[in-house]
Amino acid sequence: MASQGNAALSLEAYERLKQDIRQNILPPGHQDTEPEYAARLGMSRTPVREALIRLEADGLVQLIPRRGARVLPISLDDMEDIYEILTALEPAAAAKLASTRPSAEALAPLRQAYLAMETALDADDLDAWADADDLFHRRMLELHGNKRMLDYVSTLFDQAHRARMITLHMRDKPIKSTQEHKEILEALEAGQSQQVEEIFREHRERARRELLSLLRKFRLSQL
Amino acid sequence: MASQGNAALSLEAYERLKQDIRQNILPPGHQDTEPEYAARLGMSRTPVREALIRLEADGLVQLIPRRGARVLPISLDDMEDIYEILTALEPAAAAKLASTRPSAEALAPLRQAYLAMETALDADDLDAWADADDLFHRRMLELHGNKRMLDYVSTLFDQAHRARMITLHMRDKPIKSTQEHKEILEALEAGQSQQVEEIFREHRERARRELLSLLRKFRLSQL
DNA sequence: GTGTTCGTCAATGCATACATTAGTCAATGC
DNA sequence: GCATTGACTAATGTATGCATTGACGAACAC
Numbered sequence: 001m002a003s004q005g006n007a008a009l010s011l012e013a014y015e016r017l018k019q020d021i022r023q024n025i026l027p028p029g030h031q032d033t034e035p036e037y038a039a040r041l042g043m044s045r046t047p048v049r050e051a052l053i054r055l056e057a058d059g060l061v062q063l064i065p066r067r068g069a070r071v072l073p074i075s076l077d078d079m080e081d082i083y084e085i086l087t088a089l090e091p092a093a094a095a096k097l098a099s100t101r102p103s104a105e106a107l108a109p110l111r112q113a114y115l116a117m118e119t120a121l122d123a124d125d126l127d128a129w130a131d132a133d134d135l136f137h138r139r140m141l142e143l144h145g146n147k148r149m150l151d152y153v154s155t156l157f158d159q160a161h162r163a164r165m166i167t168l169h170m171r172d173k174p175i176k177s178t179q180e181h182k183e184i185l186e187a188l189e190a191g192q193s194q195q196v197e198e199i200f201r202e203h204r205e206r207a208r209r210e211l212l213s214l215l216r217k218f219r220l221s222q223l
Numbered sequence: 224m225a226s227q228g229n230a231a232l233s234l235e236a237y238e239r240l241k242q243d244i245r246q247n248i249l250p251p252g253h254q255d256t257e258p259e260y261a262a263r264l265g266m267s268r269t270p271v272r273e274a275l276i277r278l279e280a281d282g283l284v285q286l287i288p289r290r291g292a293r294v295l296p297i298s299l300d301d302m303e304d305i306y307e308i309l310t311a312l313e314p315a316a317a318a319k320l321a322s323t324r325p326s327a328e329a330l331a332p333l334r335q336a337y338l339a340m341e342t343a344l345d346a347d348d349l350d351a352w353a354d355a356d357d358l359f360h361r362r363m364l365e366l367h368g369n370k371r372m373l374d375y376v377s378t379l380f381d382q383a384h385r386a387r388m389i390t391l392h393m394r395d396k397p398i399k400s401t402q403e404h405k406e407i408l409e410a411l412e413a414g415q416s417q418q419v420e421e422i423f424r425e426h427r428e429r430a431r432r433e434l435l436s437l438l439r440k441f442r443l444s445q446l
Numbered sequence: 447g448t449g450t451t452c453g454t455c456a457a458t459g460c461a462t463a464c465a466t467t468a469g470t471c472a473a474t475g476c
Numbered sequence: 477g478c479a480t481t482g483a484c485t486a487a488t489g490t491a492t493g494c495a496t497t498g499a500c501g502a503a504c505a506c
Binding site: 050059065 | 230272273276277280281282288301304305307308310311312315316319369370371372375379
């Protein structure tokens with residue numbers, strides 16, 4: 001949710017810290033003082049402070065008075081909560097999109113994202129697959145046109161990113177998931193509102209079940 | 224979403240500005256520079272700046288480089304988007320809550336909020352009614368226990384607050400709406416998951432239709 | 447009268463200064 | 477040996493300083 005009023009350094013601090021958190025360079029639980037973050041980023045405390053405030057609003061860090069900022073871990077309950085919201089929002093959005101009977105041309109960005117998932121799957125490139133998966137979901141919401149929903153779902157994706165990447169590497173290739181995206185795409189192209197909603201909901205619920213059972217199995221209660 | 228790392232002045236700036244926006248003291252479109260907000264609040268630019276960053280994350284103001292901060296107006300499309308999200312989230316949460324078969328005791332906070340709505344309705348106190356309505360919805364989500372959902376729905380309520388208050392004063396007493404809350408409460412007490420979901424969705428969709436048609440009728444495209 | 451250029455002014459973005467205060471640790475008392 | 481106290485340290489929260497730069501208006505050309 002890169003906001004408007006972000007000047008150079010403040011924006012840089014925000015994006016670099018966010019990237020470092022997503023990529024586990026700043027792992028969950030990591031805690032530094034403001035001067036430490038400032039030194040790491042090579043700037044003064046002011047832009048860093050502003051970036052940390054935004055990251056707190058994004059749910060990625062927690063500002064602890066007098067003790068700096070802590071990278072928030074994600075618990076199993078957090079993942080449950082996040083998936084519950086996604087399961088409520090995305091299928092509804094997809095159904096509405098389908099009801100507008102979008103042309104194949106309009107859905108081209110979605111098809112492209114889906115094809116990128118297939119390519120990444122064939123190449124066994126899980127990172128690329130995850131990027132394409134994210135893109136598919138984001139683009140679906142872009143096409144739907146509810147900007148608030150897109151922004152919020154994006155922040156949830158960011159929060160869940162680390163956990164998803166870990167489980168992605170722990171299990172079999174995401175063939176089923178890729179297939180489900182194809183079905184969603186085709187149902188969208190056919191304008192089948194009901195079907196899209198059901199497939200999407202089933203997709204989300206299966207993803208949630210699998211993710212949580214993996215995390216439980218490996219006793220990863222904090223990520 | 225009052226965050227943790229808020230010191231005295233910064234927190235005060237955040238809350239006062241938020242209140243002033245909700246209560247239309249700072250009307251939509253209002254734009255001031257940082258020094259002006261600072262002077263109004265009797266503090267330096269620093270805590271004001273931090274408050275404005277948080278308010279931007281809340282979707283209440285827009286920071287415009289070199290030109291200060293503008294109180295964001297809410298358009299008809301914004302209201303559509305907000306209600307779409309609420310319609311997806313709240314009924315799902317209510318259904319899950321019902322499926323836990325909560326005791327009447329557990330639902331006491333909800334019943335209390337509902338009774339406050341009735342009292343306010345009888346007293347023709349629309350402001351109190353709106354507060355009780357807000358409280359009902361918030362408490363339902365508190366009981367459900369998904370903190371992210373509660374926080375997000377709360378920020379949406381804040382964004383929509385002005386528009387809701389305006390339409391509330393333009394129409395007949397919200398008898399039907401109050402009645403629907405009673406039905407929701409009773410279905411929750413009966414543990415009727417499906418019914419709760421349906422009633423809640425119908426409640427949200429009716430509220431959305433009425434609100435939007437009022438706004439259109441009076442050509443209030445920006446609030 | 448309209449459009450253009452230039453100079454002034456002030457708000458921002460960032461850095462820094464500074465008082466306050468929480469946290470730490472050693473010294474002391476028991 | 478353990479707990480308590482107190483002084484020191486350092487991070488925060490806020491204020492202020494300062495260079496940059498965009499906005500605005502006046503003067504001018506046409």
